[in-house]
Amino acid sequence: MCGARRQKFLPPGAFLILEKIIKNNIAKIIAVCYNITWCNMDVIKEKLKLLPDNPGVYIMLDKYGNIIYVGKARVLKNRVRQYFHNTPKPQKVMQMVANIADFNYVITNTEIDALALENNLIKKYKPKYNILLKDDKTYPYIKADMREDFPSFYVTRKIKKDGCKYFGPFMGGINYRDILEVVQLLFGVRLCRTSITSKPKRECLNYHIGRCAAPCAHKISKEDYAERVKKALSFLDGNYKDGQVILEQKMRAAADAEAFELAMDYKNKISMLSKLEAKRITSINKAIDADIIAYATNNLYSAVNVLVTRKGIMQGASSFALDEAHMTDAEALTSFITQYYTVHEPPSELIVPDYCEKELVSSFFKEKLGKAVEITAAKQGVKAELLKMAERNAHDYLEKSVDQIKHRDDMTVNACKRLQEQLGIERYPRRMECYDISNVSGVDKVGSMVVFIDGEADRSQYRRFKIKTVEGANDFASLQEVLLRRLSKLGTEEESRFPKPDLIVIDGGKGQLSAVADIFAQKGVKDIELISIAKQEEEIFTLNSPEGIIIPRRDYSLRMVQRIRDEAHRFAITYFRNLHSKNILKSELEKIEGVGKQRRIALMERYSTIDKIMDADAEDIAKTPGISLKVARAIKDYFSN
Secondary structure: OHHHHHHHHOOOOHHHHHHHHHHHOHHHHHHHHHOOOHHHHHHHHHHHHOOOOOOEEEEEEOOOOOEEEEEEEOOHHHHHHHHHOOOOOOHHHHHHHOOOOEEEEEEOOOHHHHHHHHHHHHHHHOOOOOOOOOOOOOOOEEEEOOOOOOOEEEEEOOOOOOOOEEEOOOOOOOOHHHHHHHHHHHHOOEOOOOOOOOOOOOOOHHHHOOOOOOHHHOOOOHHHHHHHHHHHHHHHOOOOHHHHHHHHHHHHHHHHOOOHHHHHHHHHHHHHHHHHHHOEOOOOOOOOOEEEEEEEEOOOOEEEEEEEEEOOEEEEEEEEEEOOOOOOHHHHHHHHHHHHOOOOOOOOEEEEOOOOOHHHHHHHHHHHOOOOOEEEEOOOHHHHHHHHHHHHHHHHHHHHHHHHHHHHHHHOHHHHHHHHHHHOOOOOOOEEEEEEEEEEOOEEEEEEEEEEEOOEEOHHHOEEEEOOOOOOOOHHHHHHHHHHHHHOOOOOHHHHOOOOOOEEEEEOOHHHHHHHHHHHHHHOOOOOEEEEEEOOOOEEEEOOOOOOEOOOOOOHHHHHHHHHHHHHHHHHHHHHHHHHHHHHHHHHHOOOOOOOHHHHHHHHHHOOOHHHHHHOOHHHHOOOOOOOHHHHHHHHHHHHO
16 A cells, blocks of 8 residues: 555655655754754764764763763664654653753773763763762661770761671661660670770779770770670671560669669660561561662653661661653663662662663672672562562652652752843853852951852862952952952863853852952953842842842742852851861960970861860870870860869
8 A cells, every 4th residue: 555655646766765865864853853953963963973883971962061961871873873863762861852962972891881980970060861869868887896806886877898897777767876875785885986905994984874894994804895795796687686685674673673764765775676676577588688779750750769678677768759861761770779879888689670780780889899789680579579669669759759859940950041031141050159258357268169050059069268368358359369269270170170160159249240250351251151149139230231130039040049149158157167266276275385386286187176175085185196195184174274
């Protein structure tokens, strides 16, 4: 039928000519479909022909030269061309493609190297359409320092290969402080970091109330303390029953002695251990340490749920709402895993959906993070049930988070677009920098620079400035010094660390704006937008209009400018207070006999404020390099009077 219709409606050979026209103009057709300007697609079309067969990383750019997406590929040629084929794609990918004006790529030796480079570039450039985990909070672990003759137990958030034992992570309502308190209560091990020397120290309060065996005071032998440590380690491994028995005995003894508050405290601790025991997954091996990761998407927004099990006990779960543009679920999951485990400690086993790039992820853990992690695609049994639980959590979190993600977009990316329209500025203000000055009567003058990327704070790029050339309280001159130092980095090697901003915001009115505009003119800066915001009426001043611009108070674009202004003010005030306190500390230390320059430097590095050194005892001060106990007591006496 197709052949008959071709002959009926087209002259001989016309169909072949039409096919050739379509093939030669496919770039124009795609440009229309994705709303891309033809000149950009013309460049892209030529670059697509030059793509290699190697693995590597590709970098998508918008019309302003901003990096909007970073991806890894086993074969660059195949992967990058997929974006420009006229085939069905997830909605978020189509939105991203509509903003592509150019692309670059980096060839790597292997796909694992590409995955690692992708992860590093995402963290560096924070592309709009990549998964970016903004909550880099790490979970606490309990550390038993087995390198010591009398091991101490304390909390850490970093795991090292140092011969110590680690227990955790503690999450999902399990309070590590309660666990540590029970460990000390049951076994009398020390929770302090006091150094144990050949000379015995004075016993602390914990010894007198029966909570510590006081090895620092030589009240217990190394062998007896080692037995206590052995029991404490067994308890932290999840063997809670012996601990519950001891607590029950203490509770009854306290009740018999009519110490009812103490008995109630023991009862609460027993209840906590019972809840921990209830989280044990009876059908799973107690030795298994596994994270279960599930991914859910509606092709516009996505969510990931991470269930954490340690020693067969369900520790808790974390959910993440994602706004990204990956071509496949497997790519999205792999990107999440690489970002998540560069911050968190990898488990012994990872339980994932069967579409996960298991071999690639396993090789990444081994080659880039130095840990062998078993990747399991669970299809039956208890592990499959755990994966289903994580999937239900991910889907549930996604349904509840869609409005939250949309609101976040309104407050950030959409607010940036709206601000561009409201102020009539040329460039989309992806990178915004805001500056503020803080001082009291011209003393300890400081400046702050805060950075927002796509409307969200990027604290890793904040900078502080100590004013060096301005005498007295002159905010205008101080702003000029700060901006002169900042703009001097443009066009130098340091620009990679301090990228050029699209928009600079000044806290102040017309006067502050004019002062900074003079520096712009002096440095010949013409491609950075400049505005100021005055506190009283929240007017925004630009260089294009003599009158202030009033944006409605409820407008998200104004709220974003207020957020960056308030953040710059907070950051400046915090720096001023720290610097002022440090200068006072230095002044006071100079008055103490026996505290010379080197000792002052050591003390100021250890105690940055007077409050901290006043709270320390003489023994703690004596731990400072170059400070003897005699000098430490003199320092303590000085601050106590």
